[in-house]
Amino acid sequence: MKKEKFNIIKDSCIPLPLENVDTDQIVPARFLKATTREGFGENLFRDWRFDEQGNKIESFVLNDPTYSGQILVAGKNFGSGSSREHAAWAIADYGFRVVVSSFFADIHKNNELNNFVLPVVVTEEFLKELFDSIYANPRTEVIVNLPEQTITNTATGKSETFEINAYKKHCLMNGLDDIDFLLSNKDKIESWEAQR
Amino acid sequence: MNTLFDKIWDSHIVHKVEDGPTQLYIDRLYCHEVTSPQAFDDLRSRGIKCLRPDRIYCMPDHNIPTKNQDKPIEEPVSRKQVETLTRNAHEFGLTHFGMKHPKNGIIHVVGPELGLTLPGMTIVCGDSHTSTHGAMGAVAFGIGTSEVGMVLASQCILQQKPKSMRINVEGELGKGVTAKDVALYIISKMTTSGATGYFVEYAGSAIRSMSMESRLTLCNLSIEMGARGGMVAPDEITFEYIKGREYAPQGEEWDKAVAYWKTLPSSEDAVFDKEITFQASDIEPRVTYGTNPGMGIGISEAVPAVETQPEAGQASYLKSLEYMGFSAGEKLEGHPIDYVFIGSCTNGRIEDFRAFAEIVKGNKKAENVTAWIVPGSWGVFRQIEEEGLAAIFAEAGFELREPGCSACLAMNEDKIPAGKYAVSTSNRNFEGRQGQGARTILASPYVAAAAAITGKITDPRKFL
Numbered sequence: 001m002k003k004e005k006f007n008i009i010k011d012s013c014i015p016l017p018l019e020n021v022d023t024d025q026i027v028p029a030r031f032l033k034a035t036t037r038e039g040f041g042e043n044l045f046r047d048w049r050f051d052e053q054g055n056k057i058e059s060f061v062l063n064d065p066t067y068s069g070q071i072l073v074a075g076k077n078f079g080s081g082s083s084r085e086h087a088a089w090a091i092a093d094y095g096f097r098v099v100v101s102s103f104f105a106d107i108h109k110n111n112e113l114n115n116f117v118l119p120v121v122v123t124e125e126f127l128k129e130l131f132d133s134i135y136a137n138p139r140t141e142v143i144v145n146l147p148e149q150t151i152t153n154t155a156t157g158k159s160e161t162f163e164i165n166a167y168k169k170h171c172l173m174n175g176l177d178d179i180d181f182l183l184s185n186k187d188k189i190e191s192w193e194a195q196r
Numbered sequence: 197m198n199t200l201f202d203k204i205w206d207s208h209i210v211h212k213v214e215d216g217p218t219q220l221y222i223d224r225l226y227c228h229e230v231t232s233p234q235a236f237d238d239l240r241s242r243g244i245k246c247l248r249p250d251r252i253y254c255m256p257d258h259n260i261p262t263k264n265q266d267k268p269i270e271e272p273v274s275r276k277q278v279e280t281l282t283r284n285a286h287e288f289g290l291t292h293f294g295m296k297h298p299k300n301g302i303i304h305v306v307g308p309e310l311g312l313t314l315p316g317m318t319i320v321c322g323d324s325h326t327s328t329h330g331a332m333g334a335v336a337f338g339i340g341t342s343e344v345g346m347v348l349a350s351q352c353i354l355q356q357k358p359k360s361m362r363i364n365v366e367g368e369l370g371k372g373v374t375a376k377d378v379a380l381y382i383i384s385k386m387t388t389s390g391a392t393g394y395f396v397e398y399a400g401s402a403i404r405s406m407s408m409e410s411r412l413t414l415c416n417l418s419i420e421m422g423a424r425g426g427m428v429a430p431d432e433i434t435f436e437y438i439k440g441r442e443y444a445p446q447g448e449e450w451d452k453a454v455a456y457w458k459t460l461p462s463s464e465d466a467v468f469d470k471e472i473t474f475q476a477s478d479i480e481p482r483v484t485y486g487t488n489p490g491m492g493i494g495i496s497e498a499v500p501a502v503e504t505q506p507e508a509g510q511a512s513y514l515k516s517l518e519y520m521g522f523s524a525g526e527k528l529e530g531h532p533i534d535y536v537f538i539g540s541c542t543n544g545r546i547e548d549f550r551a552f553a554e555i556v557k558g559n560k561k562a563e564n565v566t567a568w569i570v571p572g573s574w575g576v577f578r579q580i581e582e583e584g585l586a587a588i589f590a591e592a593g594f595e596l597r598e599p600g601c602s603a604c605l606a607m608n609e610d611k612i613p614a615g616k617y618a619v620s621t622s623n624r625n626f627e628g629r630q631g632q633g634a635r636t637i638l639a640s641p642y643v644a645a646a647a648a649i650t651g652k653i654t655d656p657r658k659f660l
Contacts, residue, residue: 019512020388020488024626029605033259033273035233035280047628052614076508077389080422080488081626082605083324084231085340106358106392106424107324107338114342124508165356167216178342179238182350185211185219189247189352192210192221 003116006172009097010143012069014061015134021074022081023108027090040086041093066138070097073130079108088115098144102127113168120144120151120162129156198463199360200429201395204335208318210352217354223317225347226303229256229281231322235345236284246288248351253312254285255293257302258607262570262597265296301573301599304328304541308412309575311441315430315457320347325541327418331411333430333460358424359393359469364400367476372657375410376543376640379417380482380492388490392422402476403428408437409547416542417623420489429461481656483528484625484638486516495655498527519627520635528653535618536567536648538641540604543621544572546579548641553585555645555659561593562651568610569594570602606631619647
């Protein structure tokens with residue numbers, strides 16, 4: 001999996017106004033059998049995108065050419081349920097760099113961050129207005145500025161700040177991962193074990 | 197800090213990253229075949245080994261068939277994933293209980309059963325139901341595959357400390373009301389995101405009097421209200437359960453361990469970020485009607501009206517009812533069903549099969565029902581046979597299968613067909629969870645048993 005450094009992203013959005021989108025919908029269990037991280041994008045939202053015969057379900061937003069972009073905008077409590085990181089791999093592999101919602105499930109949020117997809121938590125009001133802007137004009141762009149920790153709806157000019165811990169922000173902006181960091185603390189691990 | 201959670205968390209802090217997460221030492225990492233292969237690749241690509249291989253236990257559970265486990269897995273992709281775990285465990289020098297191994301089973305059933313899970317431990321696994329182990333008085337939570345890689349490499353994980361919540365259940369549970377009903381009740385009140393960001397301690401008289409296995413069921417479902425984990429303070433019931441188990445401390449070590457475990461419960465003056473109390477007497481046997489575990493009702497109640505839902509959630513609510521083929525205002529009692537599944541890390545322990553047997557004994561499986569009876573481990577399987585439950589099941593027309601996750605998430609052949617109704621003792625009723633188009637009704641082993649013999653959703657209390 002490539003670790004694409006994160007800075008500022010300006011793009012249009014794909015709206016998914018459903019609440020409680022669980023990781024079984026993001027990628028169904030029968031597609032979890034791979035032993036690598038590649039290729040999960042084709043199974044993103046598999047059972048909402050394709051029927052049992054494998055035909056596209058035209059009404060689903062990912063199949064609607066009206067909408068495109070690297071920003072997924074979803075209803076409250078996105079990514080609930082299973083801890084499967086395959087859900088984050090599918091989102092990243094499909095081409096999303098940002099997921100915007102008013103609320104994320106914990107494990108999935110970490111999984112996105114560990115795969116250089118930025119989960120941006122906004123207020124309910126901002127989210128509702130953003131859905132309205134996108135439906136009014138599908139080309140509506142959003143600017144996600146990680147260094148400044150801001151998100152802006154360019155249609156309305158409204159902007160909000162979002163939370164991310166300084167460590168994870170540093171990792172995202174510099175393409176670093178946690179294993180390197182943890183192993184650089186090996187002396188601390190060993191001294192903790194010794195004093196136990 | 198003075199909560200059960202704080203005592204364990206604080207004693208495992210290796211390092212606090214400035215403006216960032218905590219580096220937490222992990223006592224036990226469990227690995228299964230689905231969420232570990234890419235993590236082992238991460239180590240291989242760096243040319244590193246596991247820092248503490250003796251703290252890591254591997255077993256396949258998600259993919260394995262529940263029939264003919266003595267033969268190779270037929271489905272090639274599943275077989276490859278299971279074989280990959282075998283190979284990785286061998287290459288990295290980790291303990292591995294492979295398919296058909298007498299200690300194999302669902303990780304969250306096997307860990308407590310063997311005494312691998314103990315009070316005071318920090319435990320992680322690439323599986324959201326790792327919260328189960330919290331019932332033993334441990335800090336246990338599910339993680340993603342990248343995080344599995346972190347623990348394989350460093351025996352540590354980076355985590356933000358969650359907020360604390362205590363959920364009290366006071367009073368005595370009514371007849372036929374189990375830990376599963378308590379959990380489904382709490383989740384319906386909390387919603388599926390109501391405890392996100394929190395680590396929950398369950399307390400109160402109803403919890404104190406619960407058996408160890410009931411507490412495991414309760415904590416298992418913590419993630420279904422979004423909680424990072426759930427836990428119960430260790431007490432005599434915990435110690436009694438652990439004593440003599442294969443990996444539990446013995447002799448002098450046992451006495452030392454118990455003395456330490458007794459220091460763990462939250463102090464009298466412990467303060468939680470949030471505290472909620474429920475009354476046991478308000479809880480009846482429950483069923484779910486929708487496509488998340490928070491969409492549940494008492495068995496005598498009706499599906500809530502759309503107007504009871506917040507406006508932003510009404511579209512999702514209607515989509516959910518349409519998927520299930522239920523309407524608002526409808527009562528589910530008496531609704532015909534097609535499948536019954538008893539098993540999973542939620543209700544796959546011996547106590548659950550005893551409960552199932554209590555109702556099916558002397559009755560016959562309904563003709564319109566296909567039932568899958570799947571023990572959580574080979575240990576449970578053997579106990580079912582030794583206690584004579586297998587004979588009761590056979591007599592009533594039920595077939596005992598071999599252990600694994602099975603129809604809980606349908607990664608093996610045990611899939612519920614599209615449109616069919618399954619009363620299931622598992623943990624998730626998400627769309628397609630038990631098979632594409634399958635309609636899941638979550639319930640306790642009692643409710644599952646009553647449905648299995650009547651062929652419809654039935655209040656189990658009339659059989660008790």
